[in-house]
Structures are given as structure tokens and as C-alpha cells.
Amino acid sequence: MAGEAAGDILLVGPGWLGKPAAESLARAHAGRGRVVAVSRSERPAPEGCVALQADITRGTDDPAFRATLSAPLRAIVVCVAPSSARGDSYAVYPAAARGTARLADAFDAQAVVYLSSTGIYDRHDGSAVTEKTLIAPTNDRVQALFDAELTVLATASAARSATVLRAAGLYGPGRDPAARFASGATAADTWCNFSWRDDVIAAIAHVMARPATGHGVIYNCTDDCPVQAGDITLALTGARPTAGLPADPNGPVR
Template identity: 65%
Template sequence: MSGNALLVGPGWLGAPAATALAHRESTTVFTLSRSGRDAPPGCTAVTGDITRGREDRALLQALPATVAQIVVCVAPSSARGDSYDMYPAAARGVAQLAEALETRAVVYVSSTGIYDRQDGSAVDERTLIMPTNDRVQALMDAELAIMSAATPARAVTVLRAAGLYGPGRDPQRRFAAALTPPDTWCNFSWRDDVIAAIAHVMAMPATGRGALFNCTDNTPVRARDITQALTGRWPELAVSSSDATQSGAVRSGRSNQRISSEALLQTGFVPRVRDIFEGLRQLGHALPGLETRS
């Protein structure tokens, strides 16, 4: 799909996603941030507040009259004092912009944290969402808001990414130190695979209802297996939630769930990094424990 594109949130994920979009033939990419962040190579930066949607007149004037595609990679900023309310506010703003700019395709990157399971159970896109905290409620409200923009002429897709990692975001230290309880099921998304998934679903036709996909490597792994692969030793004791929180390495309420991405795979998408072990190797880490097992 060619034409103008808008990338909202050009951060660690959004900036390379914008560059990937810009490399496509006949695509002009604008990147939107509140802080006036420099544009990634091949893109044009615009400044604005996505939560204001079409009420941000300066933003509308800075953009072309029509924007064929919008990709959303927003996250709350602790430096700005944002709360999780940023998610639904941004989604509502994007829905407004999509209508004002006659957008034909919207991709919204959400989180598999929305499932919030703690018992190691398997989850997929049909799993019931039961908000028990502000974060899950905000994630759900945001997805509902962005899905409201779907029409027979506008494709809207939500990608729920899990455990994002890659260059510049390396989970090795946390797992080598066994800071995640050993029995915890962990799920991962290599950054470039999420970027590839964005382009993949962007090409899907509109259905009038919107689409939802989990976006992971589809290989859940227990934390103890990652620790053993990195160190050659099995972790002996689980880390208590209080110890993990004090260390700053593990988010309070970390999920323990096995996420299926079969629905996305059935559309023909194939992740290039098949599991966390391959990803760790690409980040330059030796896996002595994995070699011993094999």
C-alpha cells in the first residue's frame, strides 16, 4: 500500500518501524511525537498531541490532507507523568485522525499483558479479558477505541506484542541473574519481527470489524530454561515478588501465561527469530547450558 503514512510514537519500536515503512516504494512517512523528536532516516517529523485528535489544528495543518496508513506505537512516559490513561486517550485521538485524514489502514501495537494471567494458562485472541487493574483496563479501553475506527473501507488491526526485545533492549542480565521466578512462562517478540508483522497486516483488506492478532515468536519458555541456557546452571530458588520488585528488574504483577500466535501464523506471517534462544544469540550471548542439553 503506497501513499502517505503516519507513525505515532517514534521510540525504540516506532522509529525503526517508520524507517521500514519509508523504504517502501512511493511511501512518504511522517513521525508524530509530543516532544518534537527528530525523525528517523527517510521520514519527516511533526509535533502534536495525539490525544487531541482532530482538535489539534496545528497537527492537521502539518500533515497532508489524506494519510493512507497510520501505525501506533505509543507508551506512557514516566518523565511526563503519564498514566495508563494515555493508551485509550491516544487511541481515541487516532480514531478521530483516521476519519479526518481518510485513512485506509490503521495498525495499533498493543500488549499481551492485557490477558494478565498468573497461572501459566494458555491464551489466544478468544481468551476473555477480565480487567483487575488500571493497566489492563486501559489496554482494553484503547483496543476498543481503535477498533471503533474500522469500516468497510478502513482496515484496523490490533497487534498484541509480548516481551519486546532486540538491539538496545536485552533481557540477558535479568534471566542470567534468575530475577524472574523459575516456573514463570515467558513470551517474547523480536523487535524486527513485530515491524515485519506491522507491514504484513497492513496489507490485509478491510473487513468492517477490525482484526486482532497476538504477535510473538509463538514459543513460550519457562524462565528457568532461559537461566540454564545462559549460565549452564538451573536456578535453585524462586525470587519472591517483593525481592523482584525491589531489584527493579521485574514488573510487579508480571504475567505467567503461554501465548499462542497461531492466528497470525495462519495468515502467512513467519517470524525470523523463532525463539528467545535464537534472539539471545543474535544479541551476542553464548548459551552454554543449551549446548550441554543438545
């Protein structure tokens, strides 16, 4: 990120993906501004970052943002997911996006990056999808993701880039799907796509540096190597599963 503009970076959701993303951004952005990691619950700051307890769904109505941030922000990066512990619903996605849009305007953010999911395609028939594939929400999860994406894309301007990254099947340290496939729990003909955590972090930094063009952009973020569940099971166990469950269209966003 050499030669990048100065200003603080606000990272929302320093969890399994967001925490290492914040730390990576802090290293790359050193000397040009802080990385402020915001979460609704109190938690330690990621290494090299500043922790902020605030509610992104409230946006500028949460005084903690105005007390901590100053314009212009280099970027807002959003890595949020519903919390079962807090009883969140999928409605947290569009609510967080609306809060992000308000903060982007209030603090003159130069870039907005939103982590979404390829689950938005809601396809289970093996058909190919691209960023131009029509989204036709059929459940609350897909509708929430779709609404959030539209809100983020609308923040784009001649001075601000807005990017949606649709990540596929996240895996990495502490999140290994091998056991699920070794057990044959997923139907053999189910197509699977994956994203290594650190590759997604690299993608965040890459699109953050994208120049503003006046319109938002969507990118699928995947290893570009779709594989059927049965082939994964065969590679892990030496045997192809004879049974399995189809993907749950109402399951958690990966």
C-alpha cells in the same frame, strides 16, 4: 509492499520500536507518500521520514495535524507508551486511541494499526491464551489497554482495516533481557513469551496491507515459543534458579 496504495503514513511514537518501524515503512513506501513520525516532544526525524511535533491525545484539536496531513492517509500506525519523564499514566493508551480514531475519520485513513501488549491477558497461572481469550481487567494497566483496543477496533469499516497487534516481551538492539534471567530474578516456573523487534516491524507492514473487511482484527505477535524462566536461566548459566520473584502484574507493559 509492492502495488500498495499511495498516501502518507502517520506513525505515532517513534521510539525504540516506532523509529525503526517508521524507517522501514519509509523505505518500502518510497515514491507513494511520506511517513510522518509524530511525537509530543521535539525529536529528529527518523531516516527518510518527516518529523511532526503534535499530541495524538488531542487528535484533530491539535492544529499541527491539519497543517501537515492531507487525506487520504494510507495508514495510521500507533506505537505509544506512557512516559515516566512526563508523568504519564496508563490513561495515555485510551486517550491516544481516541485521538487516533478522530484523525482516521478526518483524514480518511485506509488502515489503522495499534501496537498493544499480551500483558492485556493478565495471566500468571501458566494457562494458554489466544486472541479469543476473554479479557477481564483487574487493574488500571489492563483496563487502559482494553479500552484503547476497543476504540481502535471500532474504527474499522468497509473502507478501513483496523488491526490490534498484541506484542509479547519485546527485545532487540539495546534491549536484551538476558541479564535479568541470568540473575535468576524471575521465578523459575514463570512462563515467558518474546517478540524480536524486527519481527514486530514486519508484522506491522503485513497487517497494514490487510484488506478492509468491515470489522477489526486482533493478532498476538510472538515468536510462538513460550519458555519458562528457569529454562532460560539454565541455558545462560548452566544452573536453574532456586528462588525468584513472580511477574509483577502491575509492572510496565512490555
